[in-house]
Amino acid sequence: MSARLRSLAGRLRRPERAEATASEPELAATAPEAESPPLDIAPNDPIIGLFESAEGPVDLDGLELDSPALEQLRAAGIKLAVPLVSQGELIGVLNLGPRLSEQDYSSDDRKLLANLAAQAAPAVRVGQLVREQEAEARSRERIEQELAVAQLIQQNFLPKQLPDLPGWQVAAFYRPAREVGGDFYDFIELGEGRLGIVIGDVTDKGVPAAMVMAATRSVLRASAQRLEAPGEVLARVNDQLCPDMPDKMFVTCFYAVLERESGRLRFANAGHDVPYLGTPAGEVEELRARGMPLGLMPGMIYEEKEATLGPGDTALLYSDGLAEAHDPEREMFGFPRVKGLTGSRQTGHDLIDSLLTELDRFTGPGWEQEDDITLVTLSRSGGAAMAASTHATELASAVSSNGADRTLTEFEVASAEGNERGAMERVAAAVAELGLPASRLERLKTAVAEATMNAMEHGNGYRPELAVTVRVLASEEALRVRITDHGGDQPIPAAGTPDLEAKLAGEQKPRGWGLFLIEQMVDEMRVSSDESHHTVELGLNLRGDEDGDWRD
Amino acid sequence: MATGATEAKAKVHDRGGVAVIELHGEINRSAEGVIERGYDEAAALGPSSLLLDFASVDYINSTGIALIVGVLARARAEGRTVRACGLSDHYREIFEITRLADFMTIHADEASALAEASG
Numbered sequence: 001m002s003a004r005l006r007s008l009a010g011r012l013r014r015p016e017r018a019e020a021t022a023s024e025p026e027l028a029a030t031a032p033e034a035e036s037p038p039l040d041i042a043p044n045d046p047i048i049g050l051f052e053s054a055e056g057p058v059d060l061d062g063l064e065l066d067s068p069a070l071e072q073l074r075a076a077g078i079k080l081a082v083p084l085v086s087q088g089e090l091i092g093v094l095n096l097g098p099r100l101s102e103q104d105y106s107s108d109d110r111k112l113l114a115n116l117a118a119q120a121a122p123a124v125r126v127g128q129l130v131r132e133q134e135a136e137a138r139s140r141e142r143i144e145q146e147l148a149v150a151q152l153i154q155q156n157f158l159p160k161q162l163p164d165l166p167g168w169q170v171a172a173f174y175r176p177a178r179e180v181g182g183d184f185y186d187f188i189e190l191g192e193g194r195l196g197i198v199i200g201d202v203t204d205k206g207v208p209a210a211m212v213m214a215a216t217r218s219v220l221r222a223s224a225q226r227l228e229a230p231g232e233v234l235a236r237v238n239d240q241l242c243p244d245m246p247d248k249m250f251v252t253c254f255y256a257v258l259e260r261e262s263g264r265l266r267f268a269n270a271g272h273d274v275p276y277l278g279t280p281a282g283e284v285e286e287l288r289a290r291g292m293p294l295g296l297m298p299g300m301i302y303e304e305k306e307a308t309l310g311p312g313d314t315a316l317l318y319s320d321g322l323a324e325a326h327d328p329e330r331e332m333f334g335f336p337r338v339k340g341l342t343g344s345r346q347t348g349h350d351l352i353d354s355l356l357t358e359l360d361r362f363t364g365p366g367w368e369q370e371d372d373i374t375l376v377t378l379s380r381s382g383g384a385a386m387a388a389s390t391h392a393t394e395l396a397s398a399v400s401s402n403g404a405d406r407t408l409t410e411f412e413v414a415s416a417e418g419n420e421r422g423a424m425e426r427v428a429a430a431v432a433e434l435g436l437p438a439s440r441l442e443r444l445k446t447a448v449a450e451a452t453m454n455a456m457e458h459g460n461g462y463r464p465e466l467a468v469t470v471r472v473l474a475s476e477e478a479l480r481v482r483i484t485d486h487g488g489d490q491p492i493p494a495a496g497t498p499d500l501e502a503k504l505a506g507e508q509k510p511r512g513w514g515l516f517l518i519e520q521m522v523d524e525m526r527v528s529s530d531e532s533h534h535t536v537e538l539g540l541n542l543r544g545d546e547d548g549d550w551r552d
Numbered sequence: 553m554a555t556g557a558t559e560a561k562a563k564v565h566d567r568g569g570v571a572v573i574e575l576h577g578e579i580n581r582s583a584e585g586v587i588e589r590g591y592d593e594a595a596a597l598g599p600s601s602l603l604l605d606f607a608s609v610d611y612i613n614s615t616g617i618a619l620i621v622g623v624l625a626r627a628r629a630e631g632r633t634v635r636a637c638g639l640s641d642h643y644r645e646i647f648e649i650t651r652l653a654d655f656m657t658i659h660a661d662e663a664s665a666l667a668e669a670s671g
Contacts, residue, residue, distance in 0.1 A: 417581065421611060442642035450614055500651050503621050504628055510621035513614035513650060520649045 039076075039095075041069040051083035052090045056114035057105070058083065080105055082113045084121040092124050146207050150180040153210035157217050163187045163195055165260055167382075171348040173356070173375040182209030182251070183319045183372035186217055188224045193260040196224045199317040199376055200253035200272060200294075208246060216241060216251050216294065230255045230268040231291075231304035238270065238294045238302075245295035252293045254317060263309040263380055268302040270294045273320055273335075276342040278351075280312035280406050282433065284343040287315065311382035312406075314347045321371035322355065325363055333362050345406065346476065347379035405473045405480070408433075412467035415456040415485075423470050424449040427481055430472045434479060434542065444481070444540060447521035450514045451483045451536045458492070459485025459534050474542070481538040488532040495519045558610065562590030564597070570635075570669045571599035572662060576608040579616030587619050591626065601669050602627055605662050607638030617650055624655050633657075637665040 041048060047067040051058065058081045060073055073081065073095060082094035094117060099105060105113075154176060162170045172185060182202025190196050198220060202209040216237065223236040234255055241251065254275060256267035267275075271293035277285040291302035309315060318338060325333040341354050352375050359373075409430035413423045424445045436444065452468055460466035469484040495515035502508040519525050524539035560583030561576040571594035577583070594602055604623070606612075612620075627634045637659040639647060647653045659665035 418578075420613070421578075439642065439645075442640075443645075446613075446642070446646065449611075453613060453615075498650070500621070500655070504625045504655065506625055506629075510618040510625065511615065513617045517614050517617075517646065517649070 039069060039072055045069045048090055051081065051093060052085055052088065054083050056117075057081065057096075057110050080113070082117045084117050084124055086121045086125040091121060091128065094120075147178070147180060150205075150207045150210040151176060153207070153214055154180055154182075154184070157214050158184060159187055163189065165195060165258075167260065167380065168258075169348040169377075169379040169381060171352055171375075171377045171379075173352045173373070175369065175373045177205075177321065177369045177371050177373075179205050180210065181205050181319075181321065181372035182213045183321065183374040184213045184217055185317070185374055185376050186220070188221055190224065190257065195258045195260065197256045197258060197317065197376065197378065198253065199275075199319065199374060200251055200270075201319050201372075201374075202249065202251045204249050208249065212241075212245070212249055212251060212295075215244070216253065220253070220255065224255070228257070229304055230257055230266050231289075231302040234268045234270050234291060234294065234302040235300060238292075238300050239298045241295040242298040250293040250295040254287075256287075256315075258309075258378065263313070264306060265309055265315065265378075266304060266306045268304045270300075270302060273318060273323060275315055275317045276339050277307055277309065278314045278316065278342040278345065279310070280345055282343045282345055284339050286339075309378070309380045311380055312345075312347075314342070314351060314377055314379040316342045316351065317374075317376040317378075318355075319372060319374040321369070321373040322359065322375065325359055325367075325370060325373075327362050328364055328367075333359060337362070344476065348377050351377050351379075405475045408472040408474050410469070410471045412469050413452060413456070414464050415460040415462050415466050415468060416464055417456075417462065419456060420449040420452040423452040423468070427470065427472055431474070431479060434474060436479075436540070440540065443521040444479075444538070447518045447525075447538050448481055448483070450518045450521075451481075451538060454492075454514050455483050455485035455487070455534070455536070459487030461487075477541065477543050479540040479542055482535050483538070484533050484535040486532060487534050488529050491529065492527050492534055492536070495525070560586045562586050562593075564590055564593040566597045566599075567603070567666055568670070569599055570601045570603050570666055571595070571597045572603045572605055572666075574605045574608065578611040578613075579606075579609055579619060580611065580613045581615040583616060584619055587623065591623055595630065595632075599632065601633045601635060603635045603637060603662065603665050603669070604656075605638050606636060606643065607661065609638070609643075612643055612646070617646070617652070620652060624652065628655075635659060635665050635669060637661050 045067050046065055047069045050065065060070065060078055060081055063070060076095070077097045078095045079098050080096040082096065083090055084092035084094065094113070096105075096113075158174055159172070162172060170187070174183065174185065176183070182204060184198070184200050186196075186198040188196030188198065198217075200213070200216060202212045202216070219237050219240045220233065223233045223240075227233045227236060234253065237253075251270070252272040253270040254267065254272040256265050258265050267287055267289055268291060269289040270291045275287040277287055279285075285307065287305070287307060289303045289305040292300045316338070323333055323335045323338050327333075337358060338355065341351065341358060344351070344354060346354055355375060409426065411426060413419050427448045428441060428445050431441070431444070448470070452470065455468040456462055460468065466486045471482045471484075473480045473482070493515070495518070498512050498516055499508060503510050518536070518538065522538045523541045526537040526539070528535050528537070558577035560578055563574040563576075565572040565574065573590045573594050575587075575590070579587070602623075604620070624634055634656040635658070636647070636656050638661060639658060644658060647658060657668070659668065
């Protein structure tokens with residue numbers, strides 16, 4: 001196997017090697033008269049085949065061959081050529097002029113030369129290989145050095161710390177590819193509670209990209225201080241970059257100005273990946289604005305748009321290294337995945353972590369990152385998350401600690417027979433967006449109906465003036481339904497397993513299935529009471545594949 | 553609040569040794585009288601086996617479970633077997649969780665229940 005590989009490599013490399021024969025000065029110098037010019041043997045010259053198959057030295061005088069190299073050798077006064085062949089391949093030639101005694105080369109001479117060639121060929125080959133390898137190492141080292149320089153430039157120009165913006169959470173992530181791309185991001189303090197936010201990507205990689213990135217960043221910083229409107233800023237940056245932009249290079253860039261108090265975000269986009277804006281309700285808006293990449297041609301106009309980030313909203317800015325990452329089957333991670341996760345109601349580092357985890361899962365182990373990955377999130381505090389945690393009342397222990405609970409619905413049910421069905425349908429409608437499997441939804445409905453019935457009957461004694469409060473909360477991890485009545489003065493009995501045999505035998509009343517059923521239908525049931533209320537909390541895990549299989 | 557409640561009904565059919573109690577609507581507390589009368593009517597036919605058909609039932613709550621436990625208890629005392637059919641996957645699961653399924657055979661539909669009852 002290895003022999004075959006080597007001969008294949010040798011065949012492919014022949015042209016290069018044939019040239020090497022002529023450029024070896026120590027070989028050419030064997031010609032007696034002065035310095036002979038370097039000899040170039042073309043890869044298709046028939047003399048190569050002749051030399052490779054020759055057994056020992058070759059007399060040039062008697063040769064009849066249509067070979068330019070042969071002409072050159074004769075013109076240089078060469079009489080005898082001694083091919084150096086290694087592994088069946090011509091790697092050099094010892095060229096000899098006429099004998100000084102003007103006699104022909106004897107058969108002893110020829111034997112001596114043949115032996116010399118046989119011993120010299122492998123040594124020359126080794127020398128050639130060492131030299132090739134040294135050249136390769138030098139070029140590798142140069143590339144590594146370039147990479148290091150590119151990384152240094154890049155990292156030097158990325159923000160050292162995140163802006164401290166009261167009421168906002170700003171998070172950023174940057175991971176260069178081995179061959180550094182031209183990603184960058186920046187935060188620019190603009191005064192009066194305004195913050196400039198930049199994300200961009202220079203085409204090309206390595207040092208040239210890093211240089212253009214550094215230039216773009218400083219031009220942008222200067223323009224942002226002078227001009228207010230993001231569209232004007234990008235137009236100015238474009239005009240300034242154009243004259244000095246290297247051929248076939250350009251910069252995509254999204255620039256936005258955030259007003260801290262109002263949450264107003266004005267933005268313009270020079271051909272960068274469209275950022276997403278996720279709301280606590282799980283909706284995702286695209287922050288679209290038209291504009292050409294920077295550095296292509298001067299005089300461009302950049303559309304300016306604006307959005308308002310409400311409490312709990314998160315904007316995600318990212319580079320194509322994320323969306324255009326490939327899995328082993330060459331499928332792209334894709335924008336829908338990025339967009340979907342932006343709608344997962346996560347903020348800041350949680351959202352960044354989820355995106356990276358999802359990317360890891362997608363690309364699989366051993367993936368070499370193809371391009372730089374840059375992520376910037378901008379989240380406004382408060383909103384549903386805040387409201388949910390302040391509403392947590394006495395059930396604090398049941399609320400997930402990340403405060404990401406949001407209320408899907410809250411309503412009251414009058415205590416009257418049959419009203420549990422309405423409660424059950426309203427809960428079902430509110431959780432529709434979670435896309436629970438049908439069986440799980442049915443179980444939840446039964447649990448809600450049973451708990452509501454208990455609350456109306458045992459808690460409120462079916463007094464129509466007393467209402468049962470139903471509240472549905474969802475976080476990333478779990479769905480919770482809290483059902484509260486006014487029966488705090490009487491304890492809720494512990495749920496046990498009804499004794500069916502005893503009931504069938506008439507030793508027990510047939511009733512008493514409610515709490516047992518509720519417990520079986522959901523992943524978790526918690527009961528809490530104060531002086532005047534009972535609350536039953538029903539919990540369903542939303543993570544993983546817990547199917548809540550009651551048989552276990 | 554509009555609950556869209558449908559009142560329970562029970563129709564009884566004699567299928568040669570098997571009395572079918574075809575239940576309709578919601579099986580909850582309000583169905584108590586309906587089920588009792590249905591059972592009386594079926595028992596009057598003197599069957600060895602009762603078949604509860606839930607195909608037209610859209611809701612069973614824990615009180616309804618208790619009513620079915622009552623039917624089972626009475627049938628056992630009278631030496632009649634009880635079969636059930638027409639349950640949705642969800643209620644079939646509930647019959648299994650509550651172990652009602654240990655005391656009655658559950659069939660997909662009336663035809664297969666009757667075929668097995670007579671075979």
